[in-house]
Amino acid sequence: MDTMKKQDGFMSQKLIVLPDDIIAEYATHPLIRPLYITDIGYFPQALHHYRERPAGSAAYIVMYCMAGEGWVSLSGQKKQILQKGSVMVIPANMPHEYGSSETNPWTIYWFHMKGENADSFFEGIDQYTIPTQVSVENSAKIIELFHQCYDLLQKGYSLNRIIYVSQLASHLAALIRFSQQQPHVPGKQKKKHDLELSLQFMSDHLEQNISLQELADQAHLSVPHYTHVFKKTTGYSPIDYYLRLKIQLACQYLDLTEQSIKEISIRLGFQDPYYFSRLFKKIMGKAPLVYRNTRKG
Structure with missing residues (x-):
């Protein structure tokens, strides 16, 4: 009752x-x-x-x-x-x-x-x-x-x-x-880790290169703890997720600019265009040039 x-x-x-x-x-x-x-x-x-x-x-x-x-x-x-x-x-x-x-x-x-x-x-x-x-x-x-x-x-x-x-x-x-699903670490409010801040930090540095240690430091966590929390929430390791954000931005450059694949590669912090192309194909399922030539919309 x-x-x-x-x-x-x-x-x-x-x-x-x-x-x-x-x-x-x-x-x-x-x-x-x-x-x-x-x-x-x-x-x-x-x-x-x-x-x-x-x-x-x-x-x-x-x-x-x-x-x-x-x-x-x-x-x-x-x-x-x-x-x-x-x-x-x-x-x-x-x-x-x-x-x-x-x-x-x-x-x-x-x-x-x-x-x-x-x-x-x-x-x-x-x-x-x-x-x-x-x-x-x-x-x-x-x-x-x-x-x-x-x-x-x-x-x-x-x-x-x-x-x-x-x-x-x-x-x-x-x-x-x-x-x-946004995890928080026990402690003072100012030290609580909001995953959204970490993702924003990644997004703000897509045309640079940041290390796993820098990401963990920004989140005020140890590398193992940060990696565990991040993967549990997103399903990806921090660096894998960061690279996927870079490729997502690369897609926008391929769609909206006339920059060459090499120029886009360097712009996003990949000094080796061949590595960039292999990573792009692994994530998107097609090479950058094939993606650019695919009709969209």
């Missing part, structure tokens, strides 16, 4: 629970079936907000804390603090309870999601069940996606609206997946 501490609502709250018959009617549609929202809500300054579900929820629960703080406990484990600017996903069918701080009550946006792709979005990544800070930019996107979904559903449950909301749900899930 689900338990709530506060039976009435919160001032200025927003809440929509889709009727079961609507979900049953639309959930098999090919554009809705992959992922869809069943419940959506916004609780501002939700003092005394508390919920306990001993059997869990049939849906994945996405919680984003915009202000204040609260806590979440999964399967009776230690409470985890959900603070301003952090997001957390409660897995489907997992017993849980959560509540707002009594001294600094949270303001939260939340979504319940189901669908045949829900497991693929949310399972298998430990970070999902740990509150994770998201960037200011992604926080704004989460809030924007909420309001788009809410405004659409508030105007009715037509098929086209539900399809649109389903696509917004996929965007939201992908955004959260992306945000939560």
Whole structure:
């Protein structure tokens, strides 16, 4: 049996629970079936907000804390603090309870999601069940996606609206997946490693050559730790990824300039044009000249 501490609502709250018959009617549609929202809500300054579900929820629960703080406990484990600017996903069918701080009550946006792709979005990544800070930019996107979904559903449950909301749900899930796969190293905030900064550093130095040691130093990590974190997140070693970014830029030069292959090679820091051509073919599946002569668009 689900338990709530506060039976009435919160001032200025927003809440929509889709009727079961609507979900049953639309959930098999090919554009809705992959992922869809069943419940959506916004609780501002939700003092005394508390919920306990001993059997869990049939849906994945996405919680984003915009202000204040609260806590979440999964399967009776230690409470985890959900603070301003952090997001957390409660897995489907997992017993849980959560509540707002009594001294600094949270303001939260939340979504319940189901669908045949829900497991693929949310399972298998430990970070999902740990509150994770998201960037200011992604926080704004989460809030924007909420309001788009809410405004659409508030105007009715037509098929086209539900399809649109389903696509917004996929965007939201992908955004959260992306945000939560950006690893951080424990320690002071200023020393946290944001992989996005490392990727930006690579992008800013594509016409130069940077070493693995320089990349690790920029990330404030040892070479082995940096390599492990980077490969776990991207699937590539740092230097392999860096070379792929160089080849990606080479494609742009081949498409948009009249520079020779040798000129492009040297411009990107490859002193040996033959090595550049071999690497280009390995990554792109065709030689630079063949790529340039291929019709595009």
